[in-house]
Amino acid sequence: MKTHIYSSLELPHSIVAIGAFDGVHRGHQTVIRQAVQRGRKLKIPSVVYTFDPPPRVFFQGARMLTTVDEKLAKIKKLGARHAVVARFDEIYAGRSAYEFIDCLAKLNPAEIMVGGDFRFGKDRLGDIMLLEKYFKVRVTKPVCCSEGSVISSSRIRQLISDGEIHLSNSLLGWPAGK
Numbered sequence: 001m002k003t004h005i006y007s008s009l010e011l012p013h014s015i016v017a018i019g020a021f022d023g024v025h026r027g028h029q030t031v032i033r034q035a036v037q038r039g040r041k042l043k044i045p046s047v048v049y050t051f052d053p054p055p056r057v058f059f060q061g062a063r064m065l066t067t068v069d070e071k072l073a074k075i076k077k078l079g080a081r082h083a084v085v086a087r088f089d090e091i092y093a094g095r096s097a098y099e100f101i102d103c104l105a106k107l108n109p110a111e112i113m114v115g116g117d118f119r120f121g122k123d124r125l126g127d128i129m130l131l132e133k134y135f136k137v138r139v140t141k142p143v144c145c146s147e148g149s150v151i152s153s154s155r156i157r158q159l160i161s162d163g164e165i166h167l168s169n170s171l172l173g174w175p176a177g178k
């Protein structure tokens, strides 16, 4: 099924997964798949809400693992109905947590899927406890690699700069070139 891409979106109901999702690694895939599966079960459109560039790239100059087009192609493969790509710039980053909640409310989310460390809004002041005051939030358990440490885009960036390509690809969890 086609994934529709927007810079902003309003829906009568939705299941939303939120995150930078740089690399769309195995942890991200779990968060997004849960949204897609819940959406299919409840017959509600799934929405992946993401940012371009990833905030960590914008603020810290981190190496970007996937271009926005590569990220969207992966999100499409995971079966999301819609993707919202917010352009992450100085003005956007200055929006408060409450402004972001207003923006999410336009999607009328029945459920929101995030990982446990999700933060949002200016100076990262919004957290899951705040989000839960407004929406039903499902927190995905941390997805770990076989040695037991949590998979993250930062860890994959470090592995790539250390030349550990085999391990970084295994944490990304996509066949090479896909």
Ligand SMILES: Cc1cc2nc3c(=O)[nH]c(=O)nc-3n(C[C@H](O)[C@H](O)[C@H](O)COP(=O)(O)O)c2cc1C
Binding pocket: 018, 019, 020, 021, 055, 056, 059, 092, 093, 094, 095, 096, 097, 100, 117, 118, 119, 120, 121, 122, 123, 124
């Ligand atoms: C409206 C908005 C404003 C943000 N402002 C900041 C900020 O001032 N500083 C910062 O480090 N991150 C900021 N972020 C990025 C978040 O910390 C976080 O990276 C983003 O919500 C994606 O979550 P994730 O990193 O768990 O994928 C902002 C995010 C949003 C949605």
Ligand SMILES: Nc1ncnc2c1ncn2[C@@H]1O[C@H](COP(=O)(O)OP(=O)(O)OP(=O)(O)O)[C@@H](O)[C@H]1O
Binding pocket: 018, 019, 020, 021, 022, 026, 027, 028, 030, 031, 056, 113, 114, 115, 116, 117, 118, 140, 141, 142, 143, 144, 150, 151, 152, 153, 154, 155
């Ligand atoms: N290993 C993981 N297991 C479960 N959820 C995860 C995992 N990694 C990230 N998430 C969740 O996926 C969403 C996107 O996360 P984000 O893009 O910040 O990933 P990250 O790998 O932690 O990135 P970075 O290392 O750059 O901070 C967030 O809701 C986050 O909490």
